[in-house]
């Protein structure tokens with residue numbers, strides 16, 4: 001669906017689409033932290049209208065939902081509690097190994113009905129919560145252990161510190177890289193994601209020249225082995241994604257990464 005300049009879906013657009021699909025079962029997927037600019041949809045405006053049309057509202061909060069742990073960023077999630085379901089990942093901002101994704105479904109009857117299986121050879125105990133009633137798999141390893149351990153070790157404050165620290169580093173990286181000669185700040189992070197672009201110095205350079213320059217500077221940075229940044233296309237332009245989520249990142253890493261970009265620009 002089309003989004004505005006802030007990457008947010010507007011009420012007008014959603015209403016139009018809901019009217020169009022009014023007779024079909026509808027899922028409205030909203031975003032808590034998109035992967036280019038960390039955009040959050042205005043949940044408090046959009047969820048009530050989606051519910052008026054009988055739609056199920058799901059939130060992709062792969063990393064953005066974690067912002068709710070910080071008093072500084074939780075306003076971005078205003079109204080998110082009205083959604084029918086959320087998904088988020090531990091293997092992003094919580095820094096646990098891959099394969100730790102979580103789904104939260106407000107209607108536990110609907111959740112259970114869509115996952116539960118019965119077979120004559122299985123034994124069920126009505127008194128205990130049985131994971132086969134709530135997950136796609138019947139057999140799986142103890143995936144929850146890493147998540148439990150990380151949350152237990154960090155505590156509420158530790159998770160908030162992790163969020164705030166990485167957002168601060170992302171902001172420093174984007175603003176410092178964006179201020180380097182030959183670089184352009186494209187998106188100043190509101191959480192831990194931002195964008196920069198590298199410009200071709202030719203006076204008659206086109207957007208395609210700047211795109212090529214951006215990809216070649218990214219390749220130079222990767223070649224140096226000093227930092228990892230990925231490329232992306234945002235609003236039709238090649239950009240470098242700056243995304244910070246590693247708990248170990250510190251001021252020295254930020255300094256090294258900015259220096260690596262400076263060197264890559266010079267080569």
Ligand SMILES: Cc1ncc(COP(=O)(O)O)c(C=O)c1O
Nearest residue numbers: 033034035060061062063089101
């Ligand atoms: C916003 C968002 N949603 C979903 C995904 C997919 O995540 P996964 O397949 O690891 O759960 C990503 C991965 O980068 C993401 O950034």
